[in-house]
Amino acid sequence: MTKGQTTHGILKDPTLLVAALMADGWRVIGPKVRDQAIVYEVLDQPDDLPRGLTDSQSGGLYRLEAGQPERWFDYVVGPHSWKKWLFPARQKLWTATRLADAGFEIEVSAIDWPKTVFFGVRACEIAAMTVQDRVFDNGMFRDAAYAARRADTLIVAVQCARSAETCFCASMNTGPGVDEGYDIALTELAGISGEILVTAGSDRGRAILAPLALPSATDGQIAAGPATTAAAAASQSRAMVPDIARVLREGLDHTNWEVVADACLSCGNCTLACPTCFCSDVEDVSDLSGDHAERWRSWDSCFSTDFSYVHGGAVRRSPKSQYRQWMTHKLSTWHDQFEMSGCVGCGRCITWCPVGIDITREAGTFAAHPHPAET
């Protein structure tokens, strides 16, 4: 691959790119196998990158399985999302220390974020980052810590060559192909073993690829990229109802909420696995001396009763109202708040729901039988 103009190259072994990034001082966070699942952790060496794996996913089911041994990226998204890095599940906001004169002083926590690359980001996950970018810079306030982590992070995307049974990104227009928001994109070409099409999406990406001197991709290989993701899209069996925002806005009294609530355990797994769910709680803690206090911000879930507590009791006590809040927020009121959907079609909420509630099937029920109202 020549420097500058050409943006496509061919890579045989993605660990070479990981090694090059590590040699250049990058902290590489990428897919790793842990507890029989693909998780996003810091890679200690290039060989941490899994190979020959695929996955089987459906409502309440996730299995990592042996796939074609020579292929690198045939699994799709696991229980983790990049949210856990950009918006940590627990973060200390500040520390307060008591002063001698009955007062206190506050020290803001510094953000410790070394030069980082996210390696293996899927299309739906880039879309999810775009959603959270909007949430944490809402026009009035900006989350400085999130913004700092996000701005400095290099994105190496992977174009999905297959979909899981739970994927519905095609219907959300968020995948499976990555169009923007990446520095480097990798496409493991379908049916051609050992050929990964490398595309630079930014000057930063080009600068990293240049020293690798990758062989240029042929026109055939470049054309095979979109064909690969198109095949993955065509294989998706689930789809979101197109006008679900309106359907839910008009369906607050639908009887189906009661039906879903009968199955829902209010466990909050969907909100934790969701790459866009952003709700958080703050906790103030102090040490035994009472002289030091800290404020921590941690992920919260709209499925907890405490979530909506006000003096006199929680606003949303029933699982029905909690599920309704989650689903209508994700698919309907999110548009009002952020001018986009809160769903990217990654399917995690389906896979990681212990009872296999399927947001696409529920959406279909609301759309197919509009307005059966409760008494």
Added chain:
Amino acid sequence: MTVQPASLAADPMVPRRFRVDRAWSEIDGVRSMELRPLDSGPVAFEPGQFNMLYAFGVGEIAVSLSGDAAQRDRLVHTTRAVGEVSRAITQLNEGDMVGVRGPFGTAWPIARQTGRHAVFVAGGLGLAPLRPAIYHVLANRADFAGLTLIYGARSPQDLLYADEVARWKSRFDVEIEVTVDHAAPGWTGRVGVVTTVIDRALAGVDPALVSAFLCGPEIMMRYGVMSLEAAGVGQDRIWVSLERNMKCAIGFCGHCQFGPTFVCRDGPVYRHDQIAHLINKSEV
């Protein structure tokens, strides 16, 4: 690389420190305090907005601003001790330090109601967030067609700012109706819920001139709005202040969502016609 976040004063998640200048008891379990800033940054607010108050080592709660917005060097808050944090806030005394984030949220659009008859309907502690708007009308009374305050509390002992309300009542250009749910020996005023007083208070007032502002328990506001509508006041001339769980006050934590809105940002003050379809639904 270590990135330093925005400066302390500019970070909306970090409290600024204020000193309690005065603290006094209002009614049983309710105290007010006047705060002066120690750290830099603006102190100005608009009637109807709220602050997040932090008691060192205990926690933070949302408390409405209840002082005079024209006084731009101090903050007044009135707090009822109901939980751990509010109890700690009500135990603060002169000289103590308190953390403040804010002001946050929407305001009563009182300055835009020139020429209109301002009607305030308050229940219990709901008078506190309305008081800055009442101050505005009192100070600019000639700009308004009228000022009516309808105030209800559970009992005579629960009437907030009672002395001040009595002073307002002594003015000839202010109509005030006070009512209690349960009378006590010596009470010679009205008995009954706020809504029963609205009709009487608005008799002789041109409903087309009324701009109404309600704050109190949601059930009171719901019936209050119904009474106002029955009296001919348009939904788009009625504002209510809602209460929801607030943790961040800047639209990040998600707790205070009410339909498509964040109460911390799109509220707490709403024009009623914009939320009428949600306010009568349970568990939204």
